[in-house]
Every structure is written in C-alpha cells, then in structure tokens.
Amino acid sequence: MSQPTIESVLQEKRLFHPPEAFSQSAHIKSMADYQALYDKAAADPQAFWAELAEQELHWFKKWDQVLDWQPPFAKWFVGGKLNISYNCLDRHLTTWRRNKAALIWEGEPGDSRTLTYAQLHREVCQMANVIKSLGVKKGDRVGLYMPMVPEAAIAMLACARIGAPHTVVFGGFSAEALKDRLNDATAKLVITADGGFRKDKTIPLKAAVDAAIANNSVPSVENVLVVQRTQQTVHMEPGRDHWWHERQVEASADCPAEEMDAEDMLFILYTSGTTGKPKGVVHTTGGYNLYTHMTLKWAFDIKDTDVYWCTADVGWITGHSYIVYGPLSNGATSLMYEGVPRPSNPGCFWDVVEKYGVNIFYTAPTAIRAFIKMGDDIPKARDLSSLRLLGTVGEPINPEAWMWYHSVIGGGKCPIVDTWWQTETGGFMLTPLPGATPTKPGSATKPFPGILADVVDLEGNPVGTNEGGYLVIQHPWPSMMRTVYGDDDRFRRTYWEHIPPKDGQYVYFAGDGARKDEDGYFWVMGRVDDVINVSGHRLGTMEVESALVSHPAVAEAAVVGRKDEIKGEDIFAFVTLEGTYNPSDELKNELKQHVVAEIGAIARPGEIRFADALPKTRSGKIIRRFLRNLASGEDLVGDASTMEDQSVLDKLREG
Ligand code: 6R9
Secondary structure: OOOOOOOOOOOOOOOEOOOHHHHHHOOOOOHHHHHHHHHHHHHOHHHHHHHHHHHHOOOOEOOOEEEEEEOOEEEEEEOOEEOHHHHHHHHHHOOHHHHOEEEEEEOOOOOEEEEEHHHHHHHHHHHHHHHHHOOOOOOOOEEEEOOOOHHHHHHHHHHHHHOOOEEEOOOOEOHHHHHHHHHHHOOOEEEEEOOEEEOOEEEOHHHHHHHHHHHHOOOOOOEEEEEOOOOOOOOOOOOOEEEHHHHHHHOOOOOOOOOEEOOOEEEEEEEOOOOOOOEEEEEEHHHHHHHHHHHHHHHOOOOOOOEEEEOOOOOOHHHHHHHHHHHHHOOOEEEEEOOOOEOOEOOHHHHHHHHHOOOEEEEOHHHHHHHHHHOOHHHHOOOOOOOOEEEEOOOOOOHHHHHHHHHHHOOOOOOEEEOEOOOOOOOOOEOOOOOOOOEOOOOOEOEOOOOOEEEEOOOOOEOOOOOOEEEEEOOOOOOOOOOEOOOHHHHHHHHHOOOOOEOOEOOEEEEEEEEEOOOOOEEEEEEOOOEEEEOOEEEEHHHHHHHHHOOOOEEEEEEEEEEEOOOEEEEEEEEEEOOOOOOOHHHHHHHHHHHHHHOEHHHOOOEEEEOOOOOEEOOOOEOHHHHHHHHOOOOOOOOOOOEOOOHHHHHHHHO
C-alpha cells in the first residue's frame, strides 16, 4: 500500500432533493422506503435476495441454498438453474415486449439499427448456433474483440446462451494485450470485426487479432468469427477465419438456452491490478443476473417507457452490466452508440439524445469535464428536454462537474445518480436511489439495499465521522467476483487480506479510500494502491512499467499518476536508460509508442522524464510518493531519511 493515510479536503454542503414528481412515480419513493429496504436486507440478507430472485428472474429450477459462504469464496443460489440470455430475451417474447425495441444502435458514420426483442432473440440464437458449429461447447471460453456494434451484444448473449464464458477485450487494447488475455483465458474462439469506426478513422481489429494469434502464439484459438463492419480489406485464413454474415444465413434461429447452474461462470473480464499481470475477474450466472437487474431497476428507476443510454464501451464492466445484461433482463430499451465526441462532431452525444429522446443518460466524469471545456453552446443548441435522470461512473466526480451536469445537461430537473462500483463488484454498490436519496455533489451517497459498506483503518476498525480510511464491504453480495481466473490465491491476497478478518468476519477490500460524513454519506477519494485512473480506466503502474522496461533502451521505469484536468489522472513515467542510449525527444516518443503497442492507446504516458537514478529506500523499493510530488510539481512531502542516495532527488528535480 503506497498511501497509508488519506486526507480529505472536500467539504461540499449543498443538498439536492429529488423532484417531487420524480419521487411519486419512482420505484423507490422516499428515504423511509429506502431505509425500510436497507434494514430488511441488513437483518437477513439471504431472505432479502431470495425474495427478489424469486420475484424478478426466471429459474428453470429453484436453488437449494441461498448462500454458501466459505470466506473468501461465495456461492449464491446453490443448485438453482437459469440462463441469463433467457432472462434477457426469451421471457420477454411471451409479453407485449416481444416487439419493443431492445437495442437501439447508432453508428459513428450515422447509420443506425433498431432490434426488437424478437429480432435480437433471433440473431442471438443464430450466433449461438454458429459458435456451436465452430466446436465451442459449454464451459469453453470465447474471446470477443469488437467495435460498438449490435453484434458485440449479440455475441455476449450467444455465449451466455450456450454456457460458453466470454471474455471481452476492449477494442482499444493492442494485439499484445489481446494475446495475453486470450492466453490467460485459453480461449477457443475469437469473435471480432474487420474493423470499427472511431474518431473518423477505422480501427483494424481483425489485423490485431491476426497479430495476436500469429505463429501459434495463442495455441488454444481454433477459429475466428469475423463481423463485417467497415468493409476494409482483411486477411481471411482458410479453415480458421469465418465471416459472420456468410454463416448467419445458414444458421438456424432455433437454439434453446442451456440450463446453467447459478454458479456456472458467465464471463471473465480482465482488469488492472498492482502487478504487471491483469487479473481475470470471474463472474457467475445467477447472482450477477439478479444484482445487475435490481440495481438498474432501483438506482436508475428504469421504466418500460424509457430510452436508456449508457455511453460506456462493452469492453468494460459498465458495458457488460449496464448496456447488455441489466437493461435487457429488465426488458428495457438500451441504446448503444459507436461514436465518441470528436473534433469533427463535438455535439454528437446531444444529437443522439435529441434524435432518440433519451430519458436516462449514463456517462463518466472525464466526458463531462471534456464537455464543459467545449462550451455550453453545444448542448444548449440541442433539445435535451427528454432527459429525466443522469448517471455518472468511473471516478470521483468533482462538484463543479456535477453542478454543470445538473444544470446544463439536466436543466436542473434530473436527479444525478453517482454510482460507485468496480469490475469486481459486478454492479452498483454505493448509489442514490433517485426518487428517495437527497444528493450531494461529489458523493455516491449510500449503499444499495443489501450492501453493508464501511470505512475502516488497516486493523479493520471503523474510523470516525469524516475521517479518511479504506472502503470495505462486510457481507457477501450476489454479484461479487468469485475469484481471479486460475488464481484463487491472488483473489484472497488482493481483496481479503489487507484488512485482517475480525472474529472470523471477512471484509472485502475495494482498494479505494473514502470517508463517511455526519449523514452517513460516502465520499470516495480514489485508489489507495498502485492503480491509476486515466479517463475512468484503471491502469496498474506496474503494467506500464513492465511495458517500458520491455524496450531495449530502458533500464528501469517508475510510473505515477499526475492530476489532469480532463482525464482525472495522466501517466507520468520516470525512466533510466541502458548505458548505450542517450536521452532525446525522439526516444521519448518512441517509448510512448512502445507502450501503446504493448498495452493500447489508453496507456500512452503523458510525460516521460529521463533520470540518472530513481529514488529508492535502502531495501531497494522505489519511493513513489516522491515521484508523485515531482510529477505534479509539488514540494516533496515526507521524510527522505530512508533514502539510499539523497542526491538522486536533486537531480530528478532538475529534470
Ligand atoms: C465501474 C468501474 C473501478 C474503480 C473504483 C474507483 C473508481 C468508479 C466511481 C469511482 C468514485 C465513483 N470509481 N466509480 N470512484 N466515484 N462513482 O468504473 O469499474 O473500471 O473496475 O473501476 O473506479 O476507484 O475502484 P472499474
């Protein structure tokens, strides 16, 4: 742990009550209702979740046991049988929702598609049959490397339908990063596209897959299924590569959903940790289905009349839980957009809101800050009056950005739902319920009913009101990650051992610092480990360091986060060179490009500084605290007496 103490400087006092009309029609209408649910769940979490599971989901067979908790390993709805693709599709087909829009999709060049529940079901069944015909069986892993097109969601649901866990790799990751993830998951099939549109260019996805699996470097991959999107020329390896559109026309639209055990693996999603190796976060079927369903319903107050838009990419957990599974399980209309705001079209988000009459809009603080910079005229020139709720996720939102979002985008009438959660938690953990919870700009407010959260010190003792500490969860919840894929030990070490269990009671350590104010509101302050948050994306400092060191010029590298107005944090790398290399701007650029090739554009260092040596303790540990101070141009904070060589700092300061 790099920062044992956390000081909180935020003192935000403004309070915003839910508009009365909103509360009246909301699923949860008042703080009294919230409190009643919270108390009921806290008194008997198992009964609480069992009742909802029975009420909200379709089960082929009911469970025998609600929770089997052998810390840190949890099993929910043991013995229960269900299929999340059935809950997202089939069960709606016998209702009026059959012909309701399930997915509304808008492509970056302006093309669009709407798929009703019946149409989506049909395509998912076809894709499931094609996947099966390529030799994939229940339990086999399938890698997805996709642009933001409907086929990304179709492929996820098709995998879920036949019980083949998917692992979606964000399309912005490099071939190298893709290779590592496919290997870790031993994926048998990769589903990709020729390319995707991003910022008026095409991204060569298929070429990246070719590079990732070239020379048998991912021996498990037998086939590649390719969706046609950009029509760019791609190499198709005979016998290995197959066009989706050619296979689709031959595929039957009849594919019954496999009866899955509640604890069967649904997906693996890789996320950065504090070592160089990404962690495969494992989620299972029943608990994840229930929790993403309930959180979307209550925290976003989803209704059948809503057009709901989450701007995340399906390559992240937010896309999994709140573009695909949560919304479709609720029978909602989920909007998917391929584009991102770009110089040629800074108003594209608001055009989409206006075009489809979006009612619920969910995005990230980094996007909000970028919009502020582009100026109010852009959103003000569009009709945003359809919006009734705004959500935010990914990093702490600064109160100024919150206020702008509230007034300029929400017209002062939309509750803002600041959702704190993680890849590991599967769904929202701290969140307002918009018809009930008064909000404070910058606070994710209170735990979702059924979540027992607290702020503690490293011994596990609760800290005082408004004192900083570590955010923990004290009771298992249905959508908690089950393990790190293939590495139970890492799961235990990372999440369950930083804070020692007390009286046999294990707590989940989130890796975030927080404080709780006098009203019991949580204020999340950011990571306390060596993870940096760049534009809402998690990157391990070690990952970037490993990438740098893999370049022949680099002897040693230390990476820290530096505050950035738009991105939240930016990557600042200190690098020492091998003897035969000389510092130069060309080399800096080459190293930045090298990191992009190793990990992806999201990891490109904002700044690289060459150094003769890095500040280290006598035992050889890099003192990141000092590097963080240097990166942000601050004075050095803290004691330097443990340093091996004091002159190192003076040289670093000179740059
Ligand atoms: C959903 C997602 C998780 C990390 C988490 C925290 C930060 C996310 C936040 C937030 C403050 C919020 N984070 N939401 N911090 N307020 N509303 O982002 O998952 O990519 O795994 O990142 O993001 O630091 O620990 P993931």
